[in-house]
Amino acid sequence: MGPQGLTLYEFLLQNAKTRGSEAAIIGADRTATHAQFLKRVDQLAAGIHRLGISKGDRICILAQNSLEYFELYGSCAKLGAIAYPINWRLSAEEVQQVIELADPQMLAVDPAHLPQLKEIDLGSLRVRSLIGEENVDGFVALTDLYVDDGDESFDRKVDDPFVILATAATEGVSRGAVLSHGNLIAAGDHLINTLGLTTKDRHLAALPLFHITGLGLSLAVIRAGGANVVTDAFDPLQAAQLIDAHQVTLLASFPPVLTMLLEARQASGAQWDSLRYVLGLDAPDTIQRLLTETGAEFWTGFGQSETSGVVTLGSVMEKPGSTGKPLPGVSVVCLDEKGKEVPVGQTGEIAVRGELVFKGYWRDADATDYASRHGWHHTGDLGMFDEEGYLFYRGRKPEKELIKSGGENVYPAEVERIILEMPQVAGVCVIGVPDEKWGEAVKAVVEILPGKKISEMQIVDAVASRIAAYKKPRVVDFVEKLPRSEDGEIDRAAVKADHS
Template sequence: MGRYDFTLYDLIKRNAVCHAGKPAWFEAETGTTVNFGQFRQQVDRLAAGLQRAGVRAGDRVGVVGKNSLAFFQLIGATAALGAIVLPVNWRLSAGEVAFNLNDGTPVMVFADEEFAPVVTSVRDQLPSVRHFVNLAGSGPLDPFDGLIGDDLFSGAPVDADAGLVIIHTAAVAGRPRGALLSHVNLLCASLHFNTCFGLTPGDVHLNLLPLFHVAGFFMAVAAFHAGALNVNMNRFNAAEAVQLIQSHHASVFFDFSPILGAILDEQANTGADISSLRAVMGLDAADTIERYQQVTGGTFYSMYGQTETSCLATLGRYDDRPGAAGRPILMGMVELVDDADQPVAVGQVGEITLTGPMVFKGYWNLDDDNAQTFRNGRHHTGDLGRFDEDGFLWYSGRKPEKELIKPGGENVYPAEVEAVILAHPAVKQTVVIGVPDPKWKEGIKAVCVLELGQTLTAEALIEFVGQRIARYKKPQVVEFVASLPEKDGSIDREAVKSQYGG
């Protein structure tokens, strides 16, 4: 650490001075409120406990849990040590949880009482883990409070460019990839959020996205950075969200469809006052965005980004160019390039690339993938877009080799789902595609050819998939066909989309 370094733990210390007695976190589930000064003390005591347990700079600490004060404290304590937090999507299957944890080789794993059985079931598959600890509630793991004592935390200097968090992206080519993000990535993203929203200590962030998601993690820190209050939900529920908006005058949150629509429906049914919502950012349908603005008078901010770009690459007010994803962020150079990595003209579609301090450090232990994504000095997103004459980005889908389906903000790669479907003995061929969905914006459809003489129902195949990978990845629709269109001896995916993607 040098004179120019500033880390997440430095931010925690800074806010304990600037906002010591001001509420930092409200836990909706328990009614607990913690101020910024108390939060720093709790982080220090937990960091000292992690030190006693043998956690050192660069070690990974796995977490399988819903949003909670303990989870947020653990993020801060891990950062204080220069270790790396490894949050795992709790919607994954036990096998997927084991894969993501093993990929990061953590020395400790924390789990909610709800997910302790999952972690326990794969315990023998996690040879790097020395301690298994309850995150929230009781359970079969070591007690969380056992780590917290009266020791004084004495941290070693931490480089601002050191790794802070590994967030696994969707399973391109059949396996998830751990995106490593640094303190600089996080705090740069935080400043972008704060600048866009104009966040102040008077704001209240409704923390409803999971902390294993880059938007949930980084938005919670952005609110903390501004001295605003995080009102935490351990899991989204529209009725509870509306009640919390009204009672705590929540002013901002990050949205993925169908969250905002569900909140507006609940408000319409109850007549609750949600006029405090002045700013919402994310991805949603035009009619939902316009309805929100009419009901609250607030502003919706459109954006484009990935985990690999610290959540953001472009952003802007929805009303400035409805349908666009905003303009490039203040500290990011977004360029659109062709297959030869040459810039494309205004109005032409090209691959979205990014340079700047928002670009992640790389995929964990995947040198070949890093060489590919960082070729010619840019991060290549695999997404396509075009710029209009005023510099607004219009998203144009994924490159064919990185086809992606996004139901409700989650990333699902067809290749992963297809591999599971093809493990069913009755299925000969399949293509998984994205289709329009009124609730999730995009749904998952499997088009399948059965083996000769085999029979199978759509319901049985959907359940087969849901038992093997996260249930949000299973198809909502299955269509059985006699054959799939081919081109040059291979399945023609574009023709499948054209024929069956309505």
């Protein structure tokens, strides 16, 4: 819980009072001080409230990072509305699925992603807003919604939902993880205390704000009174130079972001003297290059959207190969199938307790109950503690199969579902395989019906036409027969052993 039950909005008020003239959000074309940011948040909250948006209403955001994105989040914090960001890399079909699940009262979209909404019925929305000043039929320009607020107050509590993040598409359909103000404040406080964040810190907000890593770090820096340097699209050369230009002190990275940044740094002559931390995951060679060429440290951890971000964290130099130790005040254990803690050195499902654990899955009580069985949040990930208390990640449980490609989650079931709809296919197993650039790549192992023919490109195109391009197979293996268990289920472990 936040100090004295404060919500995220109260921290914006505090920042405006105590460091109002200092930078809060730094964008490409304008910078907002803490006082200016609060004023914009208040004006936008007043404008959308006049249009009928109130506490508990969902506001979907389909856009790349921008100052306005931060202001939308801030307006939700003030009103008690619930932000529901959408991954802009999703296909139109997937965007529609997310909107149907969210059941929003408002949608904000930037011009670049209007095409994804073309075939979606948005008639039930009270507010359809286009980020920027452009006028498009059926949408009001977001700039027209900023009005003087008249100092109106709204009821909000620390345990109220603040954001719903899309996650856990293990069965081919996304769920929404509901995070409260208190969840994200607790997560931010852990980052502030562990990393020693202060008002002097500046975060390169290059990772998308629809992901917990990008959102969580940005909120932690706001909570600390620092500044976020916003990039709308990842341009390695621009990002490498922004680190010097704005004295960035920390950023988060997933493959291949850091490799691209280091190459851009070398090409541009950027110094990065200010950079203290890079947080995330990467290959050992890339991490070593960062440590050798700069004064920054690389920290890694374990976490997920349902835990508001990381629950373990540590420098890679402390215990190479580990994800660090549990954060203070967070309980992390490894459990067997009966919910009993396994001994040190043995693998079990990673489970978590603490103020960081989410409120539940949006409109999915069964999934929430299953995840919270035995009094713990079950992550679906496997891990092992050593005798010194460091957690080592050991992969996903079979029921929670996941591929992590370039920082994005790809669930095999959503790819398999599309391939199985092809009339030539008898069976398919989608797995993750090591990839030098992306960390993991998607591979489809396909069994073709007798007498049928299909090409690798046909399969790749079929997937790319239906779901986000990053989910398409990069490799397709064809087999006469997939290995199956006695009950006819595909033996995923055997497929991995033969095709990884």
